[in-house]
Amino acid sequence: MLNATSLIMLIVVAAGFFLAESSIVVRSGRQWKVRRSGPVAELKKKFYATSITADGQASQAGVSAVLRKQQIRTAIDSVAASLNWSMREDVASPHFEHTGKSTAFQVPYEVRNGSRGLGLFLTKDVPKGQKVWTFRPGDNFKFYKSDMHVLQGLLEKAPEDVAKWLVRWSYQDLKYEDDCMLLELEDGRFTNDANGATATMVASSNGNAMEAASHLSRGTELLEDYSEDGLNDLSHWWQPVWDKYGKDDYQN
Numbered sequence: 001m002l003n004a005t006s007l008i009m010l011i012v013v014a015a016g017f018f019l020a021e022s023s024i025v026v027r028s029g030r031q032w033k034v035r036r037s038g039p040v041a042e043l044k045k046k047f048y049a050t051s052i053t054a055d056g057q058a059s060q061a062g063v064s065a066v067l068r069k070q071q072i073r074t075a076i077d078s079v080a081a082s083l084n085w086s087m088r089e090d091v092a093s094p095h096f097e098h099t100g101k102s103t104a105f106q107v108p109y110e111v112r113n114g115s116r117g118l119g120l121f122l123t124k125d126v127p128k129g130q131k132v133w134t135f136r137p138g139d140n141f142k143f144y145k146s147d148m149h150v151l152q153g154l155l156e157k158a159p160e161d162v163a164k165w166l167v168r169w170s171y172q173d174l175k176y177e178d179d180c181m182l183l184e185l186e187d188g189r190f191t192n193d194a195n196g197a198t199a200t201m202v203a204s205s206n207g208n209a210m211e212a213a214s215h216l217s218r219g220t221e222l223l224e225d226y227s228e229d230g231l232n233d234l235s236h237w238w239q240p241v242w243d244k245y246g247k248d249d250y251q252n
Contacts, residue, residue, distance in 0.1 A: 069150050075141045075183055076154055079166045093187045095165065102186040104139055106131045107212075109187075109222065116192040120222040126212045132201055132222060133188055133210045135173070140182035143170065145237040152241065160245075167246035171231050172238075175207045181238050193226040203229055 081087045088094035093102070095118065100109035107130065108123045126132065143151060155163040169189040170181045200223045201210040210224065226232050234242055
């Protein structure tokens with residue numbers, strides 16, 4: 001016969017075992033079971049391994065429709081995990097204040113709340129022209145027009161916050177590849193729009209990096225001019241999901 005203390009201990013152990021295998025994100029009355037997929041490096045490797053071209057044909061990696069749906073689901077899982085406080089130590093870019101750890105940044109920084117919501121703030125002074133961040137293809141998951149039917153179906157089932165942040169953290173980079181949307185998997189997604197203020201970062205001459213626009217003091221927020229850098233441009237096929245889930249005040 002279990003006494004009250006033993007019963008409580010048994011419940012705690014069982015709950016711990018469950019959370020070790022999965023976690024639940026609940027928003028707006030919906031549940032989304034996040035499937036843990038191993039270390040972040042393996043998760044990102046799985047994301048970038050393959051994709052479907054815009055005309056719906058398998059890429060050179062030979063992705064089947066079933067596998068592609070799994071990949072898209074895994075991308076949604078990554079967003080759900082980022083929003084889950086209990087998983088904040090397990091993901092590359094948690095949607096909570098944290099010390100910057102992305103190696104895409106060449107300067108020390110932290111993610112914390114500011115006037116624009118969560119943003120990127122320098123923890124040391126940075127001289128003008130210093131490279132701040134470098135674009136790396138493997139830090140992104142690519143969505144194509146041919147993914148939209150599957151993606152929209154999965155987003156309908158996802159909690160509202162998960163759908164919202166997946167869409168807001170996705171952007172188009174025509175310099176890299178035409179007609180695809182990139183879901184940013186690392187802390188670069190917390191870069192806020194200067195939105196009329198002076199941008200503290202500017203694109204490098206080749207467009208593959210961001211540099212300090214002037215001498216930046218410790219505590220300065222890293223801001224980009226979205227309009228100048230084309231981040232407000234969307235593929236026409238992405239517009240419906242932006243209108244449904246992403247439209248707001250550009251805050252992250």
